[in-house]
Amino acid sequence: MSFEIVKRESTDFGGLVLPRMELGSSAHATDLLKFTRERVQLRGVEELTTVYVAVPELGWTAVIGYRCIDLDHLEIGDVLVRVPAGYFAKFTPDGRTSDPIEDVWIQAEVAEKEGRIERAYAEEVEVFRPPNNVELFISLT
Incomplete structure (x- = not known):
């Protein structure tokens, strides 16, 4: 398992919204998520970011997009989400599976199950840099 505890500054992200998403190692493989990622990548986004936001009584909402430097950087029609x-x-990824996104989510699930991390179940950030560079940031209590 390959993880470290880091402190992140408040960051804004812009992108397209997918409500009522499942969170976990298989969530990234849904057809709708794949389709939305492809649409955002067609815009020329090199560092594709998915921010999962907990919404009371609805579950998780995914915002698929990009780091937003300022409001002028936000594309028309996209939403803005701030990760505090x-x-x-x-x-x-540590090679558990051939899919690097699935790999990091499995590691996070195992780390939580083993008590190595205590998740806050707040904003979770997945950063993908093609072809296979992935970083997953799981919010901690």
Whole structure:
């Protein structure tokens, strides 16, 4: 398992919204999520970010997009989500599976199950840099 505890500054992200998403190692493989990622990548986004936001009584909402430097950087029609500053467990692929996104989510699930991290179930950030560089930031209590 490959993770470290990091402190992240408050960061804004812009992108397209997918409500009522499941969170976990298989969530990234849904057809709708794949389709939305492809649409955002067609815009020329090199560092594709998915921010999962807990919505009371609805579950998780995914915002698929990009780091937003300022409001002028926000594309027309996209939403803006702010991930507050805090401590996160940062996971990188360790080769558990051939899919690097699935790999980091499995590691996060195992780390929580083994009591190595205590998740806050707040904003969780997945950063994908093609072809296979992934970082997953799991919010901690």
